Amino acid sequence: MNFNLSDEQQMLRDMLESFLRDRFPFEARRAQVRSTATESAIWSAFANELQILGTSLPENVGGLGGGPTENMIVMEELGKALSIEPWLSTIIMAGALLRDAGAKAQETMAAVVDGTAIVVPAFDYFPGSFGKDDAGVSIAANDGGFRLSGKIPVVRDAARATHFVVLAKDAGGGQALVIVAADAPGLELKTYQLVDGVGCADLSLNGVEVEESAIVARGEEAADRMAEAFNAGVVGLCAEALGIQRMLLQWTVEYAKQRQQFGRPIGEFQVLQHRMARMLIKVEETVSMTYLATAHLENRTSERAKIASAAKVMIDQAGLFVGQQAVQIHGGMGMSKELPIADYLSRLNVIAQQLGSTDFHFGRYEASSFEKKAALPVTA
Amino acid sequence: MDVSFTAEEEAFRREIRAFIAAEYPQSLRDALANGAEPTRENYLTWMRILAKKGWLAASWPKEYGGPGWSLTQQQIFRDELEDADTIRTASMGIAMCGPVIRQFGTAEQKARFLPPMVNAESWWCQGFSEPGAGSDLASIRTRAERVVGDDGKEYYRVNGQKTWTTLAQHADWGFFLVRTDPDAKKQKGISFLLIDMASPGIQVRPIETLGGDREVNEVWLEDVMVPIENRVHDENEGWTCAKFLLEHERSAIADVSRTKRRVKNLRALADERHDERGSVMSDAPAFRRKIAQLEIELIALEATNFRALTDASNGRDPGPLMSMLKTRGSEIAQSTFELTQEAAGPYGMVTPAPESGGIQPIGPRTGVRAADHYLNSRKLSIYGGSNEIQLTIIAKTALSL
Numbered sequence: 068m069n070f071n072l073s074d075e076q077q078m079l080r081d082m083l084e085s086f087l088r089d090r091f092p093f094e095a096r097r098a099q100v101r102s103t104a105t106e107s108a109i110w111s112a113f114a115n116e117l118q119i120l121g122t123s124l125p126e127n128v129g130g131l132g133g134g135p136t137e138n139m140i141v142m143e144e145l146g147k148a149l150s151i152e153p154w155l156s157t158i159i160m161a162g163a164l165l166r167d168a169g170a171k172a173q174e175t176m177a178a179v180v181d182g183t184a185i186v187v188p189a190f191d192y193f194p195g196s197f198g199k200d201d202a203g204v205s206i207a208a209n210d211g212g213f214r215l216s217g218k219i220p221v222v223r224d225a226a227r228a229t230h231f232v233v234l235a236k237d238a239g240g241g242q243a244l245v246i247v248a249a250d251a252p253g254l255e256l257k258t259y260q261l262v263d264g265v266g267c268a269d270l271s272l273n274g275v276e277v278e279e280s281a282i283v284a285r286g287e288e289a290a291d292r293m294a295e296a297f298n299a300g301v302v303g304l305c306a307e308a309l310g311i312q313r314m315l316l317q318w319t320v321e322y323a324k325q326r327q328q329f330g331r332p333i334g335e336f337q338v339l340q341h342r343m344a345r346m347l348i349k350v351e352e353t354v355s356m357t358y359l360a361t362a363h364l365e366n367r368t369s370e371r372a373k374i375a376s377a378a379k380v381m382i383d384q385a386g387l388f389v390g391q392q393a394v395q396i397h398g399g400m401g402m403s404k405e406l407p408i409a410d411y412l413s414r415l416n417v418i419a420q421q422l423g424s425t426d427f428h429f430g431r432y433e434a435s436s437f438e439k440k441a442a443l444p445v446t447a
Numbered sequence: 448m449d450v451s452f453t454a455e456e457e458a459f460r461r462e463i464r465a466f467i468a469a470e471y472p473q474s475l476r477d478a479l480a481n482g483a484e485p486t487r488e489n490y491l492t493w494m495r496i497l498a499k500k501g502w503l504a505a506s507w508p509k510e511y512g513g514p515g516w517s518l519t520q521q522q523i524f525r526d527e528l529e530d531a532d533t534i535r536t537a538s539m540g541i542a543m544c545g546p547v548i549r550q551f552g553t554a555e556q557k558a559r560f561l562p563p564m565v566n567a568e569s570w571w572c573q574g575f576s577e578p579g580a581g582s583d584l585a586s587i588r589t590r591a592e593r594v595v596g597d598d599g600k601e602y603y604r605v606n607g608q609k610t611w612t613t614l615a616q617h618a619d620w621g622f623f624l625v626r627t628d629p630d631a632k633k634q635k636g637i638s639f640l641l642i643d644m645a646s647p648g649i650q651v652r653p654i655e656t657l658g659g660d661r662e663v664n665e666v667w668l669e670d671v672m673v674p675i676e677n678r679v680h681d682e683n684e685g686w687t688c689a690k691f692l693l694e695h696e697r698s699a700i701a702d703v704s705r706t707k708r709r710v711k712n713l714r715a716l717a718d719e720r721h722d723e724r725g726s727v728m729s730d731a732p733a734f735r736r737k738i739a740q741l742e743i744e745l746i747a748l749e750a751t752n753f754r755a756l757t758d759a760s761n762g763r764d765p766g767p768l769m770s771m772l773k774t775r776g777s778e779i780a781q782s783t784f785e786l787t788q789e790a791a792g793p794y795g796m797v798t799p800a801p802e803s804g805g806i807q808p809i810g811p812r813t814g815v816r817a818a819d820h821y822l823n824s825r826k827l828s829i830y831g832g833s834n835e836i837q838l839t840i841i842a843k844t845a846l847s848l
């Protein structure tokens with residue numbers, strides 16, 4: 068067991084932290100969320116100035132060969148800044164889906180590393196959930212290539228995507244992962260915004276044509292890749308939530324020291340002291356679970372899915388407590404957009420439902436712990 | 448001991464229900480479907496209909512233009528309004544300021560201010576909190592000095608800033624706590640003023656909050672001239688009025704009727720939605736248990752509310768039960784919003800884009816803007832005396848700690 072970061076990893080953290088502090092103050096985030104621009108100066112800087120987009124990706128796409136630990140470091144910093152850059156979608160999840168998956172996949176991920184492509188997974192791990200029952204994409208041979216048709220609901224980061232990775236089923240029920248260019252004829256986006264400020268879209272594919280080479284995996288292999296991407300995504304969310312919780316705790320403590328009521332700082336009231344002590348305990352538990360889940364991914368242990376779900380449950384619960392208490396201790400100011408508190412709570416709130424709700428991950432953990440079943444998200 | 452309603456009470460319930468069914472405008476229902484933010488006119492449309500029937504000031508005695516209902520009847524009335532999913536009525540006049548004027552106002556003040564409240568002709572806002580005075584309300588600094596105006600009459604000249612003023616943008620009048628004696632000890636030097644919101648020197652600025660809608664405001668007062676006869680009770684007796692009023696606010700804040708309606712919506716949503724595993728949410732054991740927990744807590748809250756009503760009907764002071772109702776009422780309401788958001792799923796997280804000014808809802812109607820509403824519900828444990836303050840009151844008054 069070793070939760071130490073290497074010197075390089077520590078440097079990555081320091082560099083990203085100071086970059087985001089300087090270049091992405093909260094006003095910049097507000098402006099980015101309000102704008103509909105699909106270009107992001109931050110992402111360009113990741114590609115060109117910091118050159119970090121390949122940190123966790125393999126060398127065969129121009130990456131540096133890092134992995135889950137690098138992703139954890141980046142996600143925590145993005146969480147602290149409440150960034151809406153698509154690292155989770157593009158680097159972590161698309162990275163897992165397309166790793167060593169043939170020429171087209173490598174070419175596409177190489178374009179991600181140099182900042183010219185943004186690949187976004189566009190499939191629903193939970194088809195038929197929450198009333199989205201018209202979801203699903205079919206694939207059929209057509210003229211030496213293939214045609215895709217169907218609907219995909221709630222795709223995060225969709226407006227910024229240059230490519231999507233789509234899960235499609237053929238008439239025989241076989242499934243395939245397919246790369247689809249965002250500007251392909253027949254692909255339509257209905258965009259909207261979630262409370263965390265991220266742009267989403269419902270996609271419809273109306274006979275979108277792709278070539279054979281766009282199919283990056285089939286059958287079992289497609290399912291395995293999806294499971295890998297799911298686990299990595301869940302752990303990435305945990306790291307993001309950690310960054311968010313850290314900031315909320317820090318700001319709340321600062322506020323409690325400075326806000327005066329009844330002639331003294333509210334931080335002197337013992338009930339609030341204990342509340343903030345609890346918040347700290349939650350944050351520390353979040354640290355522990357994030358590190359642990361990351362180490363399981365890093366080692367590709369057989370327990371990594373179970374631990375990812377355990378981490379998601381703990382961190383969703385911790386996030387709810389830390390976020391709600393941060394608002395509560397700020398009083399009315401916690402409700403106001405003059406401070407970033409409300410926005411940070413909003414994001415924690417979405418995380419608790421992203422890539423599986425807390426209840427879903429309870430179920431996945433239980434299946435693994437009580438029934439000794441490896442419950443893959445795609446088959447769950 | 449008796450849990451059933453009398454035949455008269457049941458008849459009363461039917462009368463209310465029939466009235467709402469016949470009179471609540473469909474146009475209002477349509478306007479507010481899909482989670483749109485209500486306009487001033489939306490609120491007033493329904494308030495005028497109730498006023499015409501004599502039911503707007505539901506808690507008021509007959510002599511002041513209310514229906515003179517018993518506390519149980521009032522509870523039934525609230526339940527029916529909520530059950531039928533009607534728009535809320537603006538309550539700061541009827542539920543807060545009106546009772547203060549009735550209790551402490553002069554005959555002239557009663558004649559001037561109460562009838563417009565009853566008739567939905569005046570909208571009131573509450574100007575108590577200030578940037579430096581939230582939980583510690585008695586530390587307000589907004590200053591009111593006595594001066595003689597150009598017309599030779601006596602005025603208060605008011606300067607200062609209020610904050611968190613709910614729906615001040617709609618208000619015709621505000622009731623304000625101001626400091627009339629800066630040298631007296633905190634609670635002693637405060638007066639209760641009624642201020643025309645159209646007075647020169649008043650500026651209302653919106654505060655953007657969690658959950659989107661324009662709800663709260665800053666109210667800036669610069670050399671606002673308030674006629675001396677707009678002061679309720681004696682000079683420097685404003686704190687007595689405020690304490691009286693906050694008791695009224697707290698009892699309304701338990702909001703049992705409204706939470707019951709929200710639980711009903713939640714149940715409908717959970718019957719309709721499927722979780723990630725494809726089970727209907729109300730059949731999923733884990734989710735069902737959470738709803739059951741919530742419902743049981745709500746049953747207990749309602750029973751406690753009835754006890755408080757019984758005490759009040761018999762002229763006994765419900766005392767710390769009021770603080771308990773506020774604390775539990777807000778917590779239980781917040782759980783309802785949490786579970787509704789959970790049941791609504793991803794489409795419940797869609798929010799109107801800041802610049803769009805509207806929404807294009809996706810997914811079931813009962814789940815629309817569930818996340819916005821959840822975020823907004825965090826206020827319930829903050830305003831009206833935060834839950835920390837309520838617990839301190841309970842510890843002091845009930846437990847003598």
Ligand SMILES: Cc1cc2nc3c(=O)[nH]c(=O)nc-3n(C[C@H](O)[C@H](O)[C@H](O)COP(=O)(O)OP(=O)(O)OC[C@H]3O[C@@H](n4cnc5c(N)ncnc54)[C@H](O)[C@@H]3O)c2cc1C
Pocket residue numbers: 326328329333336338339395396397398399400402572573574575576578580581582583610611612613614662663826829830831832833834835836839
């Ligand atoms: C949506 C909304 C609507 C509102 N509408 C109105 C309105 O219409 N009119 C109006 O006048 N006001 C209104 N308010 C203001 C509301 O009454 C105040 O927000 C409330 O009194 C808390 O004050 P504060 O926000 O300054 O928080 P603070 O008093 O600064 O409290 C911050 C935190 O410290 C805690 N705390 C404070 N003192 C103690 C203590 N002694 N012991 C333990 N903990 C303590 C509080 O519980 C809270 O958690 C509204 C507020 C909101 C959020």
